[in-house]
Amino acid sequence: MKTKHSVLALILAFALILSLAACGSSTAAPAAAGESAASAGTETAGSDVIYRTLDEIKADGTINIGVFSDKNPFGYVDENGEYQGYDVYFAERIGQDLGVKINYVSTEAANRVEYLETGKVDIILANFTVTPERAEKVDFALPYMNVALGVVSPDSRVITDLSELGDGDEVIVISGTTAETYLIENNPEIKLQKYDTYANAKNAIENGNGVAWANDNTEVIAFALQNPGYTVGIPSLGSQDTIAPAVSKGNTSLLEWINDEIKALGEENFFHQDYEATLVDTYGLDYEESLVVEGGVPSAS
Amino acid sequence: MPDLGFEVLLKGKNFARLMGGLWVALRISLISVVISIPLGILLGIVMTWKNPISRVLTRIYLEIIRIMPQLVLLFLVFFGTTRTFGWDISGELASIIVFSLWGTAEMGDLVRGALISIPIHQYESASALGLSSGQTFLYIIIPQTIRRLIPLSINLITRMIKTTSLVLMIGVVEVLKVAQQIIEANRMASPNAAFGIYLTVFILYFLACWPISLVAKALERRWQ
Numbered sequence: 001m002k003t004k005h006s007v008l009a010l011i012l013a014f015a016l017i018l019s020l021a022a023c024g025s026s027t028a029a030p031a032a033a034g035e036s037a038a039s040a041g042t043e044t045a046g047s048d049v050i051y052r053t054l055d056e057i058k059a060d061g062t063i064n065i066g067v068f069s070d071k072n073p074f075g076y077v078d079e080n081g082e083y084q085g086y087d088v089y090f091a092e093r094i095g096q097d098l099g100v101k102i103n104y105v106s107t108e109a110a111n112r113v114e115y116l117e118t119g120k121v122d123i124i125l126a127n128f129t130v131t132p133e134r135a136e137k138v139d140f141a142l143p144y145m146n147v148a149l150g151v152v153s154p155d156s157r158v159i160t161d162l163s164e165l166g167d168g169d170e171v172i173v174i175s176g177t178t179a180e181t182y183l184i185e186n187n188p189e190i191k192l193q194k195y196d197t198y199a200n201a202k203n204a205i206e207n208g209n210g211v212a213w214a215n216d217n218t219e220v221i222a223f224a225l226q227n228p229g230y231t232v233g234i235p236s237l238g239s240q241d242t243i244a245p246a247v248s249k250g251n252t253s254l255l256e257w258i259n260d261e262i263k264a265l266g267e268e269n270f271f272h273q274d275y276e277a278t279l280v281d282t283y284g285l286d287y288e289e290s291l292v293v294e295g296g297v298p299s300a301s
Numbered sequence: 302m303p304d305l306g307f308e309v310l311l312k313g314k315n316f317a318r319l320m321g322g323l324w325v326a327l328r329i330s331l332i333s334v335v336i337s338i339p340l341g342i343l344l345g346i347v348m349t350w351k352n353p354i355s356r357v358l359t360r361i362y363l364e365i366i367r368i369m370p371q372l373v374l375l376f377l378v379f380f381g382t383t384r385t386f387g388w389d390i391s392g393e394l395a396s397i398i399v400f401s402l403w404g405t406a407e408m409g410d411l412v413r414g415a416l417i418s419i420p421i422h423q424y425e426s427a428s429a430l431g432l433s434s435g436q437t438f439l440y441i442i443i444p445q446t447i448r449r450l451i452p453l454s455i456n457l458i459t460r461m462i463k464t465t466s467l468v469l470m471i472g473v474v475e476v477l478k479v480a481q482q483i484i485e486a487n488r489m490a491s492p493n494a495a496f497g498i499y500l501t502v503f504i505l506y507f508l509a510c511w512p513i514s515l516v517a518k519a520l521e522r523r524w525q
Contacts, residue, residue, distance in 0.1 A: 050383070069474065070485040077482040079313025084486075105472050114376070115472075118383035196470065199481035202488075203495060226489050281489070 050119035051248035054257050057122055062101045065091045066121035069106035070199050073222070073282045074127045086278040087125040090144065090245075093270065094123070097261060108197060110176035113137050116248045123258070124246045129178045129216065131241070139249055141258040142296025143242030144271055149179050150217030151234035152205070152224050159212045160233040162187055172210035174201045179214040182238050205230075218291065222282045242298050259296065266295020306494030309487045310501060319498075322479035323505050326465040329396045329475070334458050336397075337404025344405055345412020359409065366406035372467050374399045379471040392473040400461055407457050415449040416442070448524050455517040459510040476502055 057063050067087050068075035075085040083091075083104045095102040105121050112128060115121045116138045129147055130140045151171070153159040165171065170191045173180040183190055193210045195201040202223070205213040213220065217235055224230045247254045265271065271292045283291065310316045348359045366374070379395035382388040390398075419442055427437040469478040480498045487494050 050387070069478070070481045072485045072488055076486045078486055079315050079483070081314055081318050106469075106474050106478065107472065108470055111376075111380075111470060111472075114380050118380050120380075120383065120389065120472075197481060199484055199495075206495075227492065 049250075050117070051251040051254070052119065052122055053251065054253040057100060057254065058098060060100070062103050063095060063098060063123065064103045064105055064121040065094070066105045066107040066112060066115050066124040066126055067091060068108075068126045068198070069104075070197065071127060073278050075125070084278070086145070086274055087127060089274045089278050090271075091123075091125050093265070094125075094258070094261065098257075108176075109174050110196060112176070112246075116246060119248055122247065122251075122254060127216070127243055128246050129241045130244050131178060131181070133181070134246070137249060138246040139251060139255050140244040140246050141255055142262045143244040143293045143298055144262060144296070145218075145243040145293055146240060146291055146298060147243050148217045148235075148240050149182055149214060149237040150220035150232050151212050151214045151237060152220035152230050152232050153212040154205075154208070155229050155231055157211060158231045158233040162190065162234070162237075165190055165211065169211040170209070172201050172204050172213040174198060174215065177215060178238075178241065179216070183214060186238070218283070218287075221287070225282070225284075240298075242293060262296045266297075269294060304493050305497035305500065306487070306491040307497040307501075309483060309491045309494040309498065312487070315483050318479050319476060319483070319501065319505070322474060322476035323509065325393070325473065326462065326468075326475040326477075327509055329393060329400060329468060329473070330458070330462040330465050332397050333400030333404050333461060336401040337408050338454065340401070340405040341408020342412050344409030345416060348409055348413040349416050363406045363410055366403055371399065371403060371464055372470060374403065375467060375471050392468065392471040395471055396465070396468040396473055400464070404457065404461055408454060411450060411453045411457065412446070415446045415453070418449060419445055444524075448521070451517050451520055451524075455513055458513055462509055463506060476505060 052060070067083060067085075069077050069083065071085070073085050075083065075087045078084045088104075091102060091104070105115065107115055107121070107124065107126050109126075112124050112126055113134060116124055124138070127145075128134075128140075130143065134140070151159055151162070159165065170193045171183065172193045172195065173183065175194045175196055180192065180194065183192060193204065195204055198219075201213060201215070204210060205223075206227075212233070213223070214237070217232070217237075220232050221235070224232045245258050247258070271294050272288065275288050275292050279291070280288075310319070344359060344362075347355050348363075350356065369377075375395060378399050379390070379392060382390060382395075423441055423445070424437060427441045428434075432440065465475055466477045468475055469481075474482075480502045484495045484498050
C-alpha cells in the first residue's frame with residue numbers, strides 16, 4: 001500500500017509540474033511572438049512597404065542576402081561553415097562596396113520568390129534565372145550569367161531528344177526551377193518527378209528513380225563532368241536565359257545601386273575573375289565566355 | 302568495406318557542424334514537446350466535455366492541424382504572418398509555433414482517446430467506494446490514463462523530432478540541411494560521401510530517439 005501511495009504521489013507531482021509548465025510556456029510563447037510582432041509592427045506601421053531601402057540597409061549595417069547553401073559551385077558552405085561560390089563571391093563584393101555586414105540566408109529553389117515578397121531578405125543571389133513570371137513578382141537587376149536548360153541521362157540510355165521518352169519514363173526536376181515550368185508548359189505529356197532540394201534530385205538520378213534529369217545546363221554539364229556514366233544528351237533546351245540578382249518588387253533604390261555596381265564591376269572584368277576563382281574547377285575554361293555576362297550586357301549567342 | 306566517404310566528416314568543422322545541426326533539430330522539437338504535452342493534456346480534457354461549443358471548436362482545431370501538411374503550416378506561419386501582419390518572426394520561432402500547434406492537437410486527441418477508453422465501471426466502482434469525483438480522477442482515472450498515454454506520446458515525440466527535417470524549407474539549417482551542404486560541398490572530391498553522411502544522420506536521429514524509447518519502456522514496466 002505504501003509503494004502504491006508513493007507512485008500516486010509521483011504521478012500527482014508529475015501532473016502538477018506539467019500543469020505549471022503549461023501555464024509558464026503558454027504565457028511565454030505568445031509573449032515572445034507579441035514582442036517580435038510589436039517591434040516589426042512599428043517598422044511597417046507607417047507604410048505597407050515590406051522591403052528595406054538602400055539607406056535603411058546602410059543605416060542598419062547588415063544586409064540579408066539569400067543564397068543557396070547546397071549548390072556547389074554557385075552557393076555552398078565549405079567545411080569551415082563559410083559560404084562560398086560564384087554567387088557568394090559577388091555577394092561578398094556587394095557587402096564590401098556597401099560597407100555593410102552580410103547575413104546569408106539559406107534558401108531553396110522553391111521559396112526564393114516568397115523570401116523577397118515578404119522582405120525577409122534584401123537580395124536573392126541564388127542562381128536566379130530571369131523569367132517573365134518571376135519578373136511580375138520581384139525586380140531583377142542586370143544579369144551576371146547565362147543559362148539554358150539541359151537534360152542529363154545515364155550512358156546506358158542517353159536521351160538526346162524529349163520525343164525519345166516513352167510512356168513509363170519519368171523526368172526528374174527540382175520544384176520551382178525553370179526546368180519544371182518549361183516542361184509543364186511545353187511538354188505537358190512528360191511525367192515529372194519533383195524534388196524539393198537539389199541534393200534529393202541528385203540522389204534520385206543516381207538511384208535511377210527517373211530516366212533523365214532536367215535542370216539548368218550549367219548544372220547538368222557539371223554533373224556529367226563529375227559523375228562518369230552520365231551524358232548531357234540535350235545541352236540546350238528552350239531559350240537562352242540569364243541569371244540576375246533580384247530584389248523585392250519596387251525596391252528601386254537598391255535595384256539601381258546593384259545595376260550601377262554591375263556596370264562598374266564590368267570595367268574591372270569582375271565576373272571573369274569570379275568565374276576563374278569559383279567555376280573553373282567545375283566547367284573548365286571552355287565555358288567561360290559562354291557562361292559569364294560582364295557589365296550586365298549578355299553577349300548575343 | 303566500400304568507400305562511404307566518412308573522411309568528409311573529419312574535414313574542417315564538418316562533424317561539429319553536423320552536431321550543431323542536430324542540436325537545432327532537437328531544440329526545436331523538445332521545446333515544442335514541452336509546450337505541447339501540457340497543453341495537449343488540457344485540450345484532451347476539454348475535448349471530453351459534453352459542451353457542444355467546446356466540442357465543435359476543438360474538433361475544428363484538430364481537423365485543420367491534422368489535414369494540413371506540416372510544410373504548409375510552416376510556410377503559413379513563416380511567410381504568411383509577414384504578409385498578413387508584417388511580423389518578422391525567425392524561422393526557428395515559426396518552427397516551434399507550428400510544431401507546438403501540431404503537437405498540442407495530436408496530444409489532445411491521444412489524451413481524449415485515453416480518457417474515454419477508461420471503462421465506465423471504473424467511475425462507478427469509485428463512487429460506490431465513496432470517492433468524490435476529484436478523488437476518482439486523481440486516484441483512479443489519471444494513473445490509468447497516463448499508463449495508456451506513454452507509448453502513444455513517445456510515438457508522437459519521436460515523430461516530432463524526425464519531422465524537423467522539414468524546417469530547412471524555411472531557412473533553418475538543421476542536421477539534414479547541414480548534411481546536404483556537406484555532401485554538396487564535397488561532391489567532386491568525395492562523390493560517395495552521400496552514403497556516409499546520410500548513414501551518420503540516420504545514426505544521429507536514432508541516438509536522439511532511442512533514449513526516449515528507453516525511458517518510456519522503463520516507465521511502462523514500472524507502472525505495470
